[in-house]
Amino acid sequence: MPADFTARPLHNKTVWLTGASRGIGRATAIELAKAGANVVLGARSIEQTEQVAEAIRANGGAAEAHVLDVASWESCQAFAREAIERHGNPSILVNSAGIGTFRPVDKFLDDEFEQQFRVNVFGTYYMTRLALAGMKQLGDGHIVNVSSLAGENEAPMGTGYFASKHAVNGFTKCLLQDVRGDGIRVTLVCPGSVDTRFHIDSHPGMHERDQTWMVPAAQIARSILHVLTAPAGTDISKIDVRPLAKPKK
Numbered sequence: 001m002p003a004d005f006t007a008r009p010l011h012n013k014t015v016w017l018t019g020a021s022r023g024i025g026r027a028t029a030i031e032l033a034k035a036g037a038n039v040v041l042g043a044r045s046i047e048q049t050e051q052v053a054e055a056i057r058a059n060g061g062a063a064e065a066h067v068l069d070v071a072s073w074e075s076c077q078a079f080a081r082e083a084i085e086r087h088g089n090p091s092i093l094v095n096s097a098g099i100g101t102f103r104p105v106d107k108f109l110d111d112e113f114e115q116q117f118r119v120n121v122f123g124t125y126y127m128t129r130l131a132l133a134g135m136k137q138l139g140d141g142h143i144v145n146v147s148s149l150a151g152e153n154e155a156p157m158g159t160g161y162f163a164s165k166h167a168v169n170g171f172t173k174c175l176l177q178d179v180r181g182d183g184i185r186v187t188l189v190c191p192g193s194v195d196t197r198f199h200i201d202s203h204p205g206m207h208e209r210d211q212t213w214m215v216p217a218a219q220i221a222r223s224i225l226h227v228l229t230a231p232a233g234t235d236i237s238k239i240d241v242r243p244l245a246k247p248k249k
Helices: 023-034 046-058 073-087 112-138 160-182 197-201 217-228
Strands: 013-019 039-041 062-067 092-095 141-146 186-189 238-241
Touching: 013 023, 013 073, 013 112, 023 039, 023 046, 023 062, 023 092, 023 217, 039 073, 046 062, 046 092, 062 073, 073 112, 092 112, 112 141, 112 160, 112 186, 141 160, 141 217, 160 186, 186 217, 217 238
Parallel strands: 013 039, 013 092, 039 062, 092 141, 141 186, 186 238
Antiparallel strands: none
């Protein structure tokens, strides 16, 4: 039976959500829709994103899919323009899109290194800039940037990904200082190891491995919902979410 969305804590809230086609983005889209939000989903694959939107609508939620390449300012502008025309200003922005490629620094191919900054850093900046104008008009808003514990650490072959996440962390912390006087909350979410395809996709040549010890993407989504429903006048500015279990040897 479809949920009663009118009784949910995010009822009547419009959410822009990037990286919505899979992983943490997909799980967050579903979780926020369950909480009553109208989720406007963006990702490069319209087919996969539409599948997420259809699953949400089939369970009584409100969702709409759009093509979005966060590495492109023009694509971000088109997404924002269409979303505002159809749904008004956003109350919430969740920047979940992200990529990673792990290689020694002298082994990156073509623009692999730069692309991580285009998606992870510039994509976060582009979408934040576009959402802020409407949030300031509303006098209310919440921006959630999904980063990583990589943004506070270092590791071999991580010069591209870890450096980009360090930048996201610094951007987010400074953003909070810029907008807190406008009634806009900002939260930095730093997951540890999450059970998605990221580890396979980001390490060239890596084989499938046991990931049952990792945090399910749905748990990250619930953590995001938790910060979005914090008491009025407060801001949970940063959370780390890591598995209790350790990798199996």
